[in-house]
Amino acid sequence: MTLPRIAIDAMGGDEGVRVMVEGAALARRSHDRFKFLLVGDEPRIKRALETHPGMSGASEILHCEDVVAGDEKPTQALRRAKTTSMGLAVNAVKAGDAGAAVSAGNTGALMAMSKLALRTMPGIDRPALAALLPTLGDDDVVMLDLGANTECDARNLIQFAVMGAAYSRIVTGREAPRVRLLNIGTEEIKGTDQLQDAAAALRSATGLSLQFDGFIEADKINRGDCDVVVTDGFSGNIALKAIEGAARFVTDLLRNAFTSSVRSKIGFLVSRPATELLKHHLDPNNHNGAVFLGLNGVVVKSHGSANAQGVANAVAVTARLLENSITERIAADLAEVDRTRVGEGAGK
Structure with a gap:
């Protein structure tokens, strides 16, 4: 299969051109069908x-x-937007010169440029930032929104659930991904009016390609019990940073413990295979690539501090979304939402 080429903002991120080009090259070693439009300073590229x-x-x-x-x-x-590497990468998608754009630059600027250039899909009020997080299960969990929308009503949350489920079907292969709303408790009586209204609409929905399983608390996100976690961008960003901080805390704690004495160092050598597996599982570079869902085009945000492997993973995520026509999938699911009249009156 020949993929549309991917526009790379080569100037974005903490290290810019070197890491972005190296990451794209690393991705292409595994998938030689990838083609790129590298946007940035030509001599450096x-x-x-x-x-x-x-x-x-x-x-x-x-x-x-x-x-x-x-x-x-x-x-x-x-x-x-018409003079920066980020803006030109996004505009390449709008013009049809690229099938998708990847940037490790300023998240807020990338969202603003992407929304202005590509516009939101019909039936979507606001795009959402979605990412894959590691779990104890066989598959990663899709979580959205992670910061694009600090305040959301029930209608927004319903749309996020539909978009997240479409993304999860690509990642997990499940025909009906398990979807939950992030809340302060799992009891049906808990949560804001927006959460209650969204939950009621999703429970009563028929014909959607998802399975709504109610609420989930933040400490269960990584257990592997659900495929999609839906929340507003304010809560989602806080939850994501807390998860990343906890992962770094555990890693640093183990490092300190294993270097505290000669006996501990010997213990480290014995347990090294297990600790390397843990390190790999917790490394954010292995789950890099957040997606702006709900736009008329594919835009992926790489972490600013990502290394070459992290950028390669973001490129691989981008290619997977293109291969599986994520925009068309979401459009089909939204048509089903309209047909079943899910969310009628929600958030009003």
């Missing part, structure tokens, strides 16, 4: 490509020296 000769024939360079700063306000970045 060409130097980076010298160490990855297999990339030259699969890549085109779109020269651009202007970069969106990590602390730049989205409103300021929007004014330079």
